[in-house]
Amino acid sequence: MNVTVRPFRGADETALIQLWNASMTHDPINAAVLRTRVLLDPNFTSRNLLVAEDAGELVGFVLGLIRQVPLFLQGLEPERGWITAFGVHPGRRRQGIGRMLFVEMMARFIAAGRRQIEIAPYTPNYFIPGVDMDAYAPALYFLESLGWQRVSTPISMRAELTGFQLPAEIVELEQKLAAQGVDIRLVTAADLPALMPFIADKFGWDWYRFAQEYLLMLFGPGADDICFLVAVQGERIVGYCQQRRERFGPFGVDPALRSQGIGRVLLFRCLAEMLAKGFHCAWFLWTGRNAARLYERAGFHTVRRFAVMRRELRA
């Protein structure tokens, strides 16, 4: 065995996609995904996409990211780094190739002044929140053997929408909120001046970016696969919910107005809109255990469990 680790080159594309799909079996990609979500990410540099090669064959890879451009006012996050994907060919495991790739990747993070590395919550272009605890259990053993720790365990959920009906209690709740001056309806252009600062202020720049992505489509070329709802009280935005195709969320309510049912109405109304558009299931990639209870009431069940992994580095 004569394995070397080197940066990715453009000509590796086909081999890398094959390796990715053979190793990250539950998160396959194609060339379009690699190009748009990896190679064209402004924070991508081939120096941090390392491949392990043996006799001209790619046998392992690790995709690391650090910010070269700021995420709006979230900035450059100069102490942080992320790994969003990695794998070793199934026929080449337990030969130290994963360890070799990680040793080199960590050296690069240290040289770039990084102190805290996480798998895999990099915005905007993460693939999964963390290591899938069921699909990739060996990766957890691997990371733990290298000193990584679990920091949280988000879940991904899914709901069947075939036959979905708006429950009478939601309709009543909606009427009660309307009597209190809170309306839940489709977004209009007139909402934008209040909506965008609301999202940035209450939910941060990543949610802003995600909402902006859908709204650019909605108010630009137009998109009939998107539903974007707002909850308004007079002139004030107090909540919102977004969806595109089968992917639901995120949605959020002003912290000052929580526990009054606004979130529940946003969620159920959005699911009803989705079914009316012809989408027969809804899913999302990431929530914590508490919000999961609300989703369960709308018919969602857990489909994947992830461990967000962290490694602290010293210079």
Ligand SMILES: CC(C)(COP(=O)(O)OP(=O)(O)OC[C@H]1O[C@@H](n2cnc3c(N)ncnc32)[C@H](O)[C@@H]1OP(=O)(O)O)[C@@H](O)C(=O)NCCC(=O)NCCS
């Ligand atoms: C995780 C993965 C990259 C490990 O690659 P690898 O080349 O087999 O790992 P190494 O040989 O360098 O292992 C280093 C150490 O990790 C631990 N380890 C690795 N695989 C393990 C397993 N299946 N069970 C228990 N411990 C394991 C061991 O301590 C090992 O050292 P040892 O062999 O001397 O005991 C590989 O299993 C893989 O590609 N999995 C599928 C892809 C994946 O899960 N990606 C993560 C998506 S977020």
